[in-house]
Amino acid sequence: MVALVITLALFFDFTNGFHDTANAMATPIATGAIKPKTAVALAAVLNLVGAFLSTEVAKTVSGGIIREGADGVQITPDIIFAGLMGAILWNMITWLKGLPSSSSHALFGGLIGAAIAGIGLNSVNFVSVVQKVLLPAVFAPVIAAVVAYVCTRLAYALTSRHDPETGSKLTQKRGGFRTGQVFTSSLVALAHGTNDAQKTMGIITLVLISAGSQAPGSGPQLWVIGACALAIAVGTYSGGWRIIRTLGSGLTEVKPAQGFAAETSTAAAILASSHLGFALSTTHVASGSVIGSGMGRRGTSVHWATAGKIAIGWLFTLPAAGIVGALTAMLVHTGTVGFVIAAVAGTAAVVYMFIASGRSPVGHHNAVEVDEAGHAVRFAKKKAAAVSRSNNPKGGQK
Amino acid sequence: MKWLELVVVAGATFVAAVTVVVLYALGVRLTAIAGDVGTNQPRWVRPLSYACFGLCGIAVLFGLYLIIPYFSK
Numbered sequence: 001m002v003a004l005v006i007t008l009a010l011f012f013d014f015t016n017g018f019h020d021t022a023n024a025m026a027t028p029i030a031t032g033a034i035k036p037k038t039a040v041a042l043a044a045v046l047n048l049v050g051a052f053l054s055t056e057v058a059k060t061v062s063g064g065i066i067r068e069g070a071d072g073v074q075i076t077p078d079i080i081f082a083g084l085m086g087a088i089l090w091n092m093i094t095w096l097k098g099l100p101s102s103s104s105h106a107l108f109g110g111l112i113g114a115a116i117a118g119i120g121l122n123s124v125n126f127v128s129v130v131q132k133v134l135l136p137a138v139f140a141p142v143i144a145a146v147v148a149y150v151c152t153r154l155a156y157a158l159t160s161r162h163d164p165e166t167g168s169k170l171t172q173k174r175g176g177f178r179t180g181q182v183f184t185s186s187l188v189a190l191a192h193g194t195n196d197a198q199k200t201m202g203i204i205t206l207v208l209i210s211a212g213s214q215a216p217g218s219g220p221q222l223w224v225i226g227a228c229a230l231a232i233a234v235g236t237y238s239g240g241w242r243i244i245r246t247l248g249s250g251l252t253e254v255k256p257a258q259g260f261a262a263e264t265s266t267a268a269a270i271l272a273s274s275h276l277g278f279a280l281s282t283t284h285v286a287s288g289s290v291i292g293s294g295m296g297r298r299g300t301s302v303h304w305a306t307a308g309k310i311a312i313g314w315l316f317t318l319p320a321a322g323i324v325g326a327l328t329a330m331l332v333h334t335g336t337v338g339f340v341i342a343a344v345a346g347t348a349a350v351v352y353m354f355i356a357s358g359r360s361p362v363g364h365h366n367a368v369e370v371d372e373a374g375h376a377v378r379f380a381k382k383k384a385a386a387v388s389r390s391n392n393p394k395g396g397q398k
Numbered sequence: 399m400k401w402l403e404l405v406v407v408a409g410a411t412f413v414a415a416v417t418v419v420v421l422y423a424l425g426v427r428l429t430a431i432a433g434d435v436g437t438n439q440p441r442w443v444r445p446l447s448y449a450c451f452g453l454c455g456i457a458v459l460f461g462l463y464l465i466i467p468y469f470s471k
Contacts, residue, residue, distance in 0.1 A: 143407070151415050151419040155422075174426060177426060183458070269415075272407050
């Protein structure tokens, strides 16, 4: 059981990795700042480094959402198994749909469902759910969007060049932002590594403690850190191309200065929240930033239909993962047979989704379309600028 | 609800992101000016653009210093 939960936890880490590659690398891929394969490799390495940099493992897996600990309920490996099952399946479904959704929400949802089904309603601290999960999910994208909007505006205002005499537009020379994107997106990837690998480390450590093979209250062992870092890095490298496509080109058309502003906002928000102790989800922040920067650049539109789909995905994350978690917990509760059924059904569902994804493959080769579009835009830039000037006479005076 | 923390996080995000973007954008702008041909621009333009990029880098490194527990504890 312990070995199985650890395997499942590492697989969750893997799905977490490929689900969240997009947060850091969608925008630089979209602007052609980094080649797709290089981008995911860079993100993978930085996730690996990030996982080792910070091993501040939360003392409680759920961060107080489930009343665990001395005076609360005992979280058993069964519950964690069921919770992970819910989280993994939800991550796979959203990946198949190309929706960026929060892996931590999926994990919380799975654990909450499993705890309710396995222990009872009183095991969940609902005040904590609202405070730590629901409200941050509302505020994270809003904060990120506002900051990204202001940053995009500033970046364009500061670099817009006009001839002082004629007032006509000079070559804008914003190519420097493309170089900058390499650094800002790296920062996001690093921040992701310092955050997300910790969750799996925490889970595995808790399982080991509950199995009695590790002293209570001790930190994660070195092999746990290594395995988690590796799992998230491999996941990142395998690249969630579907989600990269959504974030990189589905929400809005991204230009280098815009991408730079969005990535800076994402990195700043994640780093600020993890340093100041108000946890925000990387995915929520990254999606918000992309939307905000899309609103900030003149002549771009945000595809609100896609944004709406993403928002609906977020709404469903907790309940959907929770239901799968609850069903799994009930199956496991019935004994060995139920446990085997749950394990087999879960594996079958994952395999099925991989096969289903093969029917409409999205890989680095066709996420490249975005990249090539970026190059095409670069060639046609002067013409496009002329068009936008004639369409928008105000722009010429600024 | 930890409203204060939310405000602090929002404020810190805003200040950090704006600092980095403004510095980098100034750097890009000054590099562009320095690269213009046929105009006589002051000699300090190019060094100043490097200074902007440098400050921007320092701001990012300071952020990293803050979040990596190894340094800050």
